[in-house]
Amino acid sequence: MIKQLAAVLCVLSTTACIDDEMKISGCEPIGAIHPVCDMQSPEDIAALNDGHHLLLAHFGGMHNGTGSLALFDTRNEGITPLFPPASGVVDIDGADWGEPDCGPPPLDTFSPHGTHLHQLADGRWRYLVVNHGGRESVELFELLGDGNSSELAWRGCVPAGPETFMNDVVGMSNGDLIYTRMFHNSSQLEKLLSALGKNTGDVWRWNRRSGLRLLPGTDANQPNGIEIAADERHVFVNMYFTGELWKVDVETGEVVARAPVASGDNSAWGSDGRLWVTTHDDSIPNLLSCFMTQTEPCGAGFDIIAVDPKTLAFESVFSHRGAPMGAATVAVPQAGRVYMGSFVGDRLISVPDFGSN
Template sequence: MCAVLLGCAGGEANTICESTPGMEVFCGFQNPEDLALSPDGKTLIVSQAARTDGTGGGGLVAFTPESGGPTPLFPLENATPGPGDWGSAQCPGPPGTAFSPHGINLGRGPDGSWMLLAVNHGGRESIEFFEVLPSSEKLALRWRGCVPAPEGANLNDVLILPEGGFLTTHMFPASGTAGTALQILRMIAFETKLGRVLEWQPETGFSDVPGTEASFPNGLEISDDGSTLYLNVYMGDEVRAIRLDTGETVFSAEVESPDNATWSSDGRLLVASHPGSFLETLACTSIESGSCIRPFQIVAIDAETGISEVVIDSDGTPMGAGTVALQVGDDVWIGSFIGDRIGRAPLPH
């Protein structure tokens, strides 16, 4: 893809797994793009995307600092899937070994049990449903169903709605490598609004969410009362607050290339941001090992006013290309769409 787009140079890799005073790193991962926290608050659930060279799929893994490394959750050999009763009746069955998760979200399932949703690009474009199994020993997941994406969809993040169903970001139409490159160039040059947010409900299927047309919609979050959607517009350099009942924009906060969003303990949004050129970020896909030395920021945004401040400003070492910041205690855990590590850094107060 990078070669198609103006022949951009390859990304610079840091292959040394060594922490710095400002960030502790934990290695042994594969493209840990998104993070969620287990219901008991003790374990990270990590979405590992497939290898960029196409030689293997991805998966969901569990991690605690004491574990020494990631523990596979899905797929597992000889695992017994659930009955497939969550999601859509059109789900053809569990995903295969090509499973490649992207955005993930933890919430309550149809029967009140804990559920993890994952965007999947491997083998099919879909939202996969997993039950989080209660256990006193270790975290476990069981596949329970899926929702196949609409034809031509190219999904990124997913968000469980408080009253059921989910929202997902459709970045731009899927059209192969050359077609995707052309669409990205259009978004870079003209901020062409090729994407939007989709809502899925069991009774009605997919529908467009008003007010969400955007140039490369990325991460999502929602207010506690379910009234306001926060949409990260990657190619539009904005975080947009939208009233779900009317589609009205409440505010637009300027943030360079905002990726995923999470809630901080003080009620602000924590948004991973990639200052600079999109081609710099895309060049990271060429690294073969280690972490891409791509600067990133974590931006905190007031959910009522849109006022923002940079709370972490990283030069890309000891890990770079941060895509998510998840607060746990006084620290944030940081994932990346590319590379072999996650980071932990103190969150300034």
């Protein structure tokens, strides 16, 4: 821990300890890595069932920044804005999925973070979005149409509990949702305590009839990305600074298994049937340098770790550092490629699908 604090002080005092690979210019492919630039940071990505499109959550940063939601066509790399609506007005007809007294989000401060696209028991597709803008909430959208005609209709929201800064969320077919509380207030003091090893968050479940409840036993240091099993009996939670991936019973909160997968950001189901966890494996000075400018890409190294959901056996299936993009947050297969976003910068990258074989 002393080494971590020394590294933080190093970044605060000088840039001498930051590698040159952290700064990236240009937007050229490198080997098999293909960048798509001129967009706001796509921190989280969800693949549509049509096999061609992605939903992008454009991240504005951890504090005060704003963002948006967009549709990405993998065939022509076109981007269609979806939310906030161009009209500046949110249609509240049919908004009956969340808490009854929760109105539309303030559009001028909308700030998306973690997301989850899933199918409800009635066949409709629900897109969950963690929002930090103007309030701490999960915004509930219905995905309508298909292909390039896809639209997002706002269907309600779930306010976070008190003293909560969320990171990611997943939904269940019965309408419940489960989210990670990363911090209580995300203050500089809490971040310092986190660096010293203090637990800062936990996992919560919401039900429309009974409201919010803590999943006991999920207290950890910076809970981050979360993904849910196909049978909805367990969630897989990346406990970033605890340095583990936890398999958690969604009813009891019991941690039924752990894997030493450290610094895990977001997760997604891979084309090989395993859970793909995007992890950050660079030095603390290099990682912290990524936060210096939200709009510029960062070259911090990352690993995609494939995890067997039954045994939690794991292996690295892809890693990269430097241009054309580092600091990846998520890896999602679609249309024969794997698409990766970041929490900073102006781009995403893709590579041939390393899980298809």
